[in-house]
Amino acid sequence: MSWAEGIEWTRPAGLMLLLWIVAIVWRLRRKDAPRELATGTLALWRVVTGEGAVVTADQKRHVPPRAWLWFLGLLAGSLAVLDPLAMRAPTTALYVFQMDRSPSMYLPFEQGGTTTRYERALQSALECLQTHSIPGDAREWRTRGQAAVRADQPPQEWALAPKLAQAELSPECHADEHLTLLTDRSIESAGGLIASGGAQALGWVAEFEGRALLWDGLLVRESDPLPPRSVAPGKSISGDLAELFGIWARERGHALVSAGEAQYRYELGQGLSGDPLDPRVVWLEARSTQELSTDPAFWAVQWAEILDEALPVRAGIVSLAERRAAGTASQRLGLPLETLQPSPGTPASAWLALSSLLCALGAFWPRSGSSRAPIARKGPAPGLADGGTSL
Amino acid sequence: MTRKDSLLLHDRVTWPAGYEERVGALQGHLRAAGQSREGAGQKFRQGPGADLVGYRPYRPGEDLRQLDWNLLARLDKPYVRVTREEAGEQWVICLDVSASMGVGPPGKLQRAAECVVALWALACQSRAQVRLVLSAGAGDAPRVLESAAPRDLQKPMGFLGQTRAAGEQGLASLFAAPRLLRGAARVFCLGDLLDEPAEGLLRLRRGPGELRVLQLLAPEELDPTPGSRHWWDPESSQRMKLQVGAEQCQRYRELLDERLETWRVLSGKHRFLHLASSSATAFEDLMGQWLRR
Numbered sequence: 261m262s263w264a265e266g267i268e269w270t271r272p273a274g275l276m277l278l279l280w281i282v283a284i285v286w287r288l289r290r291k292d293a294p295r296e297l298a299t300g301t302l303a304l305w306r307v308v309t310g311e312g313a314v315v316t317a318d319q320k321r322h323v324p325p326r327a328w329l330w331f332l333g334l335l336a337g338s339l340a341v342l343d344p345l346a347m348r349a350p351t352t353a354l355y356v357f358q359m360d361r362s363p364s365m366y367l368p369f370e371q372g373g374t375t376t377r378y379e380r381a382l383q384s385a386l387e388c389l390q391t392h393s394i395p396g397d398a399r400e401w402r403t404r405g406q407a408a409v410r411a412d413q414p415p416q417e418w419a420l421a422p423k424l425a426q427a428e429l430s431p432e433c434h435a436d437e438h439l440t441l442l443t444d445r446s447i448e449s450a451g452g453l454i455a456s457g458g459a460q461a462l463g464w465v466a467e468f469e470g471r472a473l474l475w476d477g478l479l480v481r482e483s484d485p486l487p488p489r490s491v492a493p494g495k496s497i498s499g500d501l502a503e504l505f506g507i508w509a510r511e512r513g514h515a516l517v518s519a520g521e522a523q524y525r526y527e528l529g530q531g532l533s534g535d536p537l538d539p540r541v542v543w544l545e546a547r548s549t550q551e552l553s554t555d556p557a558f559w560a561v562q563w564a565e566i567l568d569e570a571l572p573v574r575a576g577i578v579s580l581a582e583r584r585a586a587g588t589a590s591q592r593l594g595l596p597l598e599t600l601q602p603s604p605g606t607p608a609s610a611w612l613a614l615s616s617l618l619c620a621l622g623a624f625w626p627r628s629g630s631s632r633a634p635i636a637r638k639g640p641a642p643g644l645a646d647g648g649t650s651l
Numbered sequence: 652m653t654r655k656d657s658l659l660l661h662d663r664v665t666w667p668a669g670y671e672e673r674v675g676a677l678q679g680h681l682r683a684a685g686q687s688r689e690g691a692g693q694k695f696r697q698g699p700g701a702d703l704v705g706y707r708p709y710r711p712g713e714d715l716r717q718l719d720w721n722l723l724a725r726l727d728k729p730y731v732r733v734t735r736e737e738a739g740e741q742w743v744i745c746l747d748v749s750a751s752m753g754v755g756p757p758g759k760l761q762r763a764a765e766c767v768v769a770l771w772a773l774a775c776q777s778r779a780q781v782r783l784v785l786s787a788g789a790g791d792a793p794r795v796l797e798s799a800a801p802r803d804l805q806k807p808m809g810f811l812g813q814t815r816a817a818g819e820q821g822l823a824s825l826f827a828a829p830r831l832l833r834g835a836a837r838v839f840c841l842g843d844l845l846d847e848p849a850e851g852l853l854r855l856r857r858g859p860g861e862l863r864v865l866q867l868l869a870p871e872e873l874d875p876t877p878g879s880r881h882w883w884d885p886e887s888s889q890r891m892k893l894q895v896g897a898e899q900c901q902r903y904r905e906l907l908d909e910r911l912e913t914w915r916v917l918s919g920k921h922r923f924l925h926l927a928s929s930s931a932t933a934f935e936d937l938m939g940q941w942l943r944r
Contacts, residue, residue, distance in 0.1 A: 296881040296882075296883055297871060297880060297881070297882055297883065298659050298660075298751075298753065298754045298882075298883050298884075298885045299754055299869075299871065299872055299882045299883070299884065300751030300752075300754050300759075300843050300845040300846075300868075300869075300872060300884070300885075300886070301845060301868075301872045301903075301907065302882055302883075302884040302887070302889060302891060303845075303846065304903055304906050304907060304910075305882060305891060305893065305903065306891070307906055308899050308902045308903050308906065309891070309899070
């Protein structure tokens with residue numbers, strides 16, 4: 261890749277100025293070029309310059325330094341007018357994917373099948389990349405609540421439903437033409453979209469008072485009572501909060517057991533995603549707990565809501581809206597991100613303009629008074645007899 | 652065409668429009684000038700003949716038959732009779748067509764050829780026989796155009812029009828073939844006389860006839876100007892690049908003047924007429940200066 265590909269000209273029409281410089285230099289060269297003349301008195305010139313003199317260093321065409329300065333000044337000035345922007349070394353294209361990890365993505369793609377909509381969408385994305393990208397193109401995978409990952413494929417754990425259900429993709433993602441959404445339903449406003457589609461997925465859609473609500477495709481029916489879930493307060497929960505936790509568990513029908521036996525152990529801490537090393541730990545968001553009311557009654561209500569929201573949805577329960585059919589598949593790869601960007605360094609045009617000014621000053625600086633030294637001769641001119649006269 | 656040939660831009664002869672009329676006008680002008688100076692005589696036509704027009708001091712080597720013994724007896728000094736030529740006098744015109752004659756502008760060969768045809772016309776007027784001899788140039792031998800009825804100018808013009816300045820052989824190639832000049836009452840030599848051995852010309856002078864030499868140099872050869880130069884000798888193909896200053900130009904002129912002065916000295920000593928001039932001079936002016944002297 262040549263260096264010129266890394267430069268962007270703000271005013272490319274200024275390239276015409278370079279033609280002027282070429283014309284001027286060509287004119288100067290023509291003016292300075294020695295005229296090749298036939299002569300019959302070459303022997304006399306030999307006598308004048310010294311026998312055998314052909315071309316000495318002093319006699320070669322001499323381009324005065326002022327002419328060079330003038331030329332360099334013109335060149336720098338012209339380039340300054342062009343206003344170049346040096347670019348970073350261009351890299352390969354970057355495809356960015358926003359993964360939808362809402363519960364619907366982990367439903368079967370087909371009724372009775374084992375492939376999830378997530379897996380199907382990811383497979384389509386990889387096939388699409390194989391078609392459109394070239395080896396070396398980068399891929400970035402994003403999802404809510406996780407750091408972006410640059411890899412050929414997203415992390416394996418993303419293929420499993422998160423412990424806490426994620427909301428659907430935010431609307432601001434849709435309009436980004438450089439972002440490809442991996443989801444199950446087609447979104448018209450999305451810049452890039454890989455939609456898996458999918459058939460309706462029958463099953464539990466909600467849990468209500470210890471019973472699951474089962475959707476059979478037409479009606480929602482109550483199931484038999486569900487087995488209670490066992491919970492336990494962690495070490496970080498103590499005092500009034502531990503007492504409240506016990507009341508809350510009893511009222512919700514959860515079995516309050518020891519921390520080692522509990523299906524879910526609650527802890528105060530950062531984040532809602534839970535401890536990735538221990539999926540049984542339910543973290544209560546610290547920020548929310550700091551905003552609790554000082555009124556004891558209201559404080560208890562607020563804590564009850566926090567504990568309700570923190571409890572993971574029972575496995576297999578997915579809302580009816582998400583279980584509905586996702587329609588047909590859709591593929592529209594988003595535009596790859598170009599990593600070629602103007603460098604934020606010192607603007608080159610400013611330096612070029614300064615260089616042009618300095619060259620111009622040098623070229624037009626008053627002479628010190630001495631003229632060019634006479635052309636040096638190799639030796640004293642021989643006499644006429646030595647010049648080969650035939651007389 | 653080679654690069655060498657392409658650089659020699661004035662190696663051919665082209666006849667300017669109205670040239671023949673100019674030659675006719677020149678003939679009339681020279682005749683009138685000759686009459687005003689010498690009455691009925693024409694100075695440049697003096698030579699061996701029957702009509703006595705005067706006397707002049709004897710020069711060593713001249714034909715003793717032309718010596719006026721009566722004057723020698725009376726004055727004790729040798730004088731020869733000067734007579735007007737008669738019809739049938741032989742003129743030989745020697746033209747250098749070596750490559751250096753292609754130097755210009757204006758081309759030396761061009762100007763010399765114009766003078767040659769003018770001489771041819773004057774020979775017509777004088778009822779003389781003309782032999783035009785071109786130096787060998789790039790060829791093996793000199794080329795000759797001879798005409799017993801030389802009134803037709805188209806013949807020498809066509810002959811010269813096909814001539815091209817080339818090669819290294821100048822007038823010296825003619826002097827090496829004396830048979831071409833045998834019997835000539837007048838010999839006219841035209842060339843640049845650069846690197847020509849003077850001995851050949853001086854050998855010509857030993858004959859009884861008259862010798863006139865026209866040395867033509869290009870303006871740039873006569874009076875160079877300072878600046879960057881890339882010179883090329885068309886005969887030796889040698890080149891020289893030089894930044895010429897005023898001082899070097901002056902030195903060159905001094906050297907050239909020395910050479911021209913040498914020719915002048917030789918012409919005075921050996922009694923032949925030598926004229927050095929620029930090829931930029933019109934042929935009418937050249938002929939006027941060359942033949943009236």
